[in-house]
Amino acid sequence: MRWLLLFLEWFVDWARGTYWYLVGKRSSLCKPIQNSPGFQEVSRTAKDGVLKQEFSRDAVPANLDVIVVGSGLGGLTAAALLAKLGKRVLVLDQMDQAGGLCQSFNEKGFDFDMGFHNLGQVHENSLLKVTLDQITDGRLKFVELEPHVDTVVIGRGQESKKYTIYSGKRNMEAHLKKQFPNDAVAVEKLFKIMKICTKKIHMLCMLKLIPLWFARLILCTGLVDWISPIFKYSRSSTADVLRSLTSNKDLQTVFCHFFSGPSPKNTSCMINAVLFHHYKRGAFYPRGGVCEIPYHIIGLIQRHGGKVMVRAPVSQILVKNGSACGVTVNSGGVEVAVHAPVIISNAGVFNTFQKLLPPESQAQPAIMERLQILKLGKAFFQVFVGFNGAQEEFEVTSTNYRFFKNDDIDAMADEYFASSQERAPDRIPMMYVSFPSAKDPSSKDRFPGQTCMVIHSIVKYEWFEQWKDLPASELKAYEDYKMRFANTLFDWACEHFPKLKDKVAVIHAVSPLNMHGLRAPRGAMLSAAHDLERDQPVNIAKNRSSTPVKNLYLTGQDVVSCGYAGAVHGGIICASTVVDHALYIDLMLHKRKLKEKVSKKLD
Incomplete structure (x- = not known):
């Protein structure tokens, strides 16, 4: 019986993969990145020009497709992937610098990383490295420790x-x-x-x-x-x-x-x-400091017509007829409404469901059921x-x-x-x-x-x-x-x-x-606890990027796993859910092509 099931799984995967490979629609993530420069030292002033763009209603791009609440790695990953797929994206963050825990702060002349330590699984042609290259146009460079x-x-x-x-x-x-x-x-x-x-x-x-x-x-x-x-x-x-x-x-x-x-x-x-x-x-660290990560992801989002703005605390997700349709931003004490057909929250499941949604949405039984999965x-x-x-x-x-x-x-x-x-x-x-x-x-x-x-x-x-x-x-x-x-x-x-x-x-x-x-x-810097109940397979299935509120999606650590790699995978799953296409397939195909290219060179 077991061998029959394994055969069936293999056959279904083979049939699906063959069909997709031959006639399936492929995204730009299957294509190699263009013009990947070597590491270039950038002044702090230049980086601040990218990381500290303050919110202004007049600077919001027209005809937005997606608004992302929070510029942590999960939010930026989802935003960058969607930007590469042709979506016009706006990322809003309450802080005065973008990046979430992927940023540093200065205390009495010393520069400290807020929460980043190092990253694994970014060796050449790994899935995580392929993904990071795609969302930074290959401009993010790592040092192997x-x-x-x-x-x-x-x-x-x-x-x-x-x-x-x-x-x-x-x-x-x-x-x-x-x-x-x-x-x-x-x-x-x-x-x-x-x-x-x-x-x-x-x-x-x-x-x-x-x-x-x-x-x-x-x-x-x-x-x-x-x-x-x-x-x-x-x-x-x-x-x-x-x-x-x-x-x-x-x-x-x-x-x-x-x-x-x-x-x-x-x-x-x-x-x-x-x-x-x-x-x-191996363990790796971004060359030039942790701020290089959001700096290069934001650069890609901007090159695709999007924007990342700080000092833009979102006070509420707007819901109309059961569907998310925008957010309100507290800008200097004035509530400014910004609309888009898709809203993504990287603020964490608790902040999203218990603080950002309007009261009538918070009270939905389906929302309460989702919250029971996580502590x-x-x-x-x-x-x-x-x-x-x-x-x-x-x-x-x-x-x-x-x-x-x-x-x-x-x-x-x-x-x-x-x-x-x-x-x-x-x-x-x-x-x-x-x-x-x-x-x-x-x-x-x-x-x-x-x-x-x-x-x-x-x-x-x-x-x-x-x-x-x-x-x-x-x-x-x-x-x-x-x-x-x-x-x-x-x-x-x-x-x-x-x-x-x-x-x-x-x-x-x-x-x-x-x-x-x-x-x-x-x-709770890691947001939801990674306890045994959360990782029960049935709860893994329930705890997904889509939410009971139509057109509202979650990204980041709470979707998949804690840590920076977990946040990236949360972003991949979120973007996949939004476009209704398993982007992992595209990334894996690109990874395979890169490996084949290396093998040919060795031959």
Whole structure:
């Protein structure tokens, strides 16, 4: 029976692909990009001219086809793809600079990335690289970082243990086996799961593009489990799968080191497998800094007649006769209506459904049902530290560090989030440390003699909530409390980088109350939580780009997955839904042509 189903799947895919290849309509995404220049240094003033175009009603393009709310990577990806397909697009953002978390800010002369660290799966001719080339006309260039991608530190003081993760098609697995020689078989099984989940994740994405009734049918009948085990891994908790493979708590912790909020007992094995595999072919950073990403995407949108405007807070999505038809922008206290037949929201599912829609739309049962699929993610806390001195002086590299208080993530997360407000700053169980200035070669020229460090951790919004509406003059207690978290995290980092302590020039903490002004609900920088319920296959199918409001679509992290790659794929699925064409097919065909071209050169 299984072989029959596999044959049928292959035959249907072959027939559909052959028909499309021979007579199907192909989009411009199948074509090679034109005039892809090498990296060109652009002044900050020139970049600001693109990234900081303020909203003006007179500057709005005429005859708009699409309005995108939010200029994060998911919104820009959808906008750029649609622009290349002939749509006239307007992107609106509330901030004074476009890019969402793909931007930097300056604090006392130091330039910090808001949330970007590095990106995987952008090796030559990968799907993600092909997509980024398409939405930037190939002008976005990446630097490949050192193969030592991550260090996982478990424990504190002399009892701490370090495990290193290296990129490399074969080296990643081999290096992990060297560190866990008694668990070599478990490592092999983990990498088989990673391969399955990465190779077959398109099946989960397709659940969002096929009719929902059909998705429910094949899921409820159990047919999908005969086709691929990815559906089993998607609905299985990470903790359960790991316990079935190994009792080594350190290995379990290393596999879960991409901690985004929910603990292993409440996350899908599939999402952890995909995140771990993400850097197997290397880690990359945009040459020239993170602002290069929105800068080049916006350039493409403008070349196709579109516009990206900032200081344009959208106060409401306009709905007429059950269909989205425009937005209102609060421009200097005046509500300005801008209309288009298609509205895309990159503001996150919670902001979109609970704040931007008019009350009568929010009350729709279908909207309420969609919201029940997702829970709000954990709040984030960030510390940005600048040092007087070059990276060589501090012996820091492009490697990221993941610190855990012990090897039981589930238990320490439960204990931490049960803490009182007073005790919480002293009980932080985990953190992420990165040195952005060590990742971009141009940083040495742009900011000579400076080193930047970024620390991320998770917190409970309720610990900060009492200060959310107070005026700045009454926030001394808040600043003191915030710095308790910041100092605890910084001191922990200095246990491993002692040379940093005496060279601090600036330390800047960002709590969930403000989160860079992104309006992230309750400080949830990753928006919806990636918990086990979200990644149940039937909920993956339900949580799609289309919404119960006609002509209103969602893009970004909440559509597919957290992180920057997740946001890009959210944009692809959104654009595919808008034009009713699976753009993945076009991108995959273009990818295949590029690979064939390389093979011919080698021959």
